[in-house]
Amino acid sequence: MTYLTLSITLIFVVIPLVLSKTLNLGLERDTIIATIRSIIQLLLVGFILKFVFDSESLLYIFLMVTLMIVAATHNARNKGASIQGITWKLAATFVFVEVLTQGILIGLNITPPTAQYIIPISGMVIGNSMVLSILFLNRFTAEVESHQDETELILSLGGTPKQAIHRQLINSIKASMIPTIESQKTVGLVQLPGMMSGQIIAGADPIQAVQFQLLIMFLLLTTAAVTSVMLGFMSYPTLFNQRMQVIQRS
Amino acid sequence: MTMDYKPAIHFNDVSYSIEDNQILRSITGSFPEGKITTLVGPSGAGKTTLLKLCNGLLSPQKGEIFIKGKKISDFEPVELRRKVGMALQSAPMIGGTVYENLALPMELSGDKLGKEEAESLLQDVGLEAKFLERKITDLSGGQRQKVSIARTLVNKPEILLLDEITSSLARTSLKEVEELIALINRKFGTTIIWITHNLQQALDIGDYTWVMMDGEVVETGESGLLRAPVNDRVKSFVQGGAE
Incomplete structure (x- = not known):
């Protein structure tokens, strides 16, 4: 999967954001924070794992x-x-x-x-x-x-x-x-x-x-x-x- | 108390607190052997805590308690709790049948309670043998309290502690339980210490009484003291605060 393809998957984040906004659920901020955190944490883990796997x-x-x-x-x-x-x-x-x-x-x-x-x-x-x-x-x-x-x-x-x-x-x-x-x-x-x-x-x-x-x-x-x-x-x-x-x- | 008697339990300058909350303050006094002593006083006076100290469910931070002359701290907890039985206010049950509840004390020590023995216990507390297989949930408040007392008697305690066991009973059940307590005292010579809010009950059934307020024993003596207390706080409690 390319980074471009991955970025398109953000559409799955937009859907709950729109629903939250429309229905006044008040979950927009938490959804955005969760998305950003998961991107940073998982990418970081990915790089760390790659380093650890390579180092043996x-x-x-x-x-x-x-x-x-x-x-x-x-x-x-x-x-x-x-x-x-x-x-x-x-x-x-x-x-x-x-x-x-x-x-x-x-x-x-x-x-x-x-x-x-x-x-x-x-x-x-x-x-x-x-x-x-x-x-x-x-x-x-x-x-x-x-x-x-x-x-x-x-x-x-x-x-x-x-x-x-x-x-x-x-x-x-x-x-x-x-x-x-x-x-x-x-x-x-x-x-x-x-x-x-x-x-x-x-x-x-x-x-x-x-x-x-x-x-x-x-x-x-x-x-x-x-x-x-x-x-x-x-x-x-x-x-x-x-x-x-x-x-x-x- | 100035009467001549052998103490079953003696408190010597006993205090108890939970963290900063002082519950009992410098309690000194004795409970006579083979007699019924009632503990009366307003809620929060420390009566239940005092009973739990006698049964070893709690230990004092200061002072010493003696059970028939032996320091309470020298008893093994299990031995102490079998010698000094306690029926709790809410008469908690383990579910299941009356027999299962009666058998609990024996089960805890790895023994079994025979059916005949269980029936005899029920008879002692005024319940018919057919109650053995009855579900605990089908019992009335009075029947439940009787089962709770019978269960405590399984260990054949020398001293029986009763924590407000009649507080939620209807008049008929209340009379039955009162008679039962007097009977246990007469039949087995068991020393009984009984917390009650009902001053008439204390006068009718109790030989002696301790009046407790704010963690202190403010007056003790024969039950008749409740008719003419000396202490002003006790006077006002007897006249206005109690049943």
Whole structure:
């Protein structure tokens, strides 16, 4: 695609702008900012990726993945502000998920240890893990808040913090994983996944594109499960103290 | 209190706050063993906080609490909470049936509650055996409170803490629960500490009373003190503020 052709695609930005203006939606400014940001960010990433791919340096791959983890942690941490040490818990979760998935992929020779594979797959894994974390933290803080009396009941009857929070924890883990599982049930029927579509458009064999997409989807299932469970089991103890009491906040 | 009795719980200069919010200030006093003591006072006086300190759901920042002569901090939390049972104001349930709720304390310790034992507990609180399989959502407010008390009794507590359990009950249910509390005290010799807004209830059922205001205990004694309080703030509370 030439830059001229790409510039013509801006027509897809003009349509929502016109609709926003006509219907007084007030979204013109945000639409323009989003468009400019996406152009700058993606072009920048494109140039950086080209540089990293050409250099074949493991250090650059490591720096790129680290940057992804830092950005994902920064983005998700506000959702769990009430959980003590959430920044480190998120970072540890993303690092673990990344090491686990890349370890299996590279260790079992499923994908080669090159920037071309590690960086895009890491992006999908860490990005998905970040969304899962936000979903989990949103649900978990809401569950804890709305079931305080149940938590207190179980503690008052001689239950442990783990027993007192068990139902809220399981509900939150399940709720955060449901979108991933549900979207996989209809994949191919309702929508073609972005990565697979991109490969097909770029001229790849559709069967090979499907194979890669399946790999990514299975990877995201693990990512979803590990992220929610790990974050959940690291988060709930911070709500209680050594005397098995809910930490009070005014 | 100047009466001669053995304390089930003793507070020695206990204070509790959440961050800058002082909730209890230098509480000193005892709850007599085997008796019913009512805690009365306006909302926000710190009564619920005081009960939670007895059950170990909270710990004081200052002072010491003794349960039958032993420092509360020397108890394992689980052991303490089984010894000092608490029925919460809202009678929270875990959903499911009455049996599932009654079985909860045993389940938490890895045991099972036998059906006969569950029926006997229901009988103790004045409910028929057929209630065992009934859904919690089908119970009236009074029945729910009775199940909540029965569930607390599963642990066979020596001390029972009741947090305004009759505040939302209709007159008939209220009388039934009052009789139940008196019965538990007589039958099992359980020490009962009961928060109530109903001063008549405190006079009728309670042996002793603590009047609390603004995080302090302002007057204590036999329940009859509510008929002729000494403290001016208590006088004005008894005459105007309470039911």
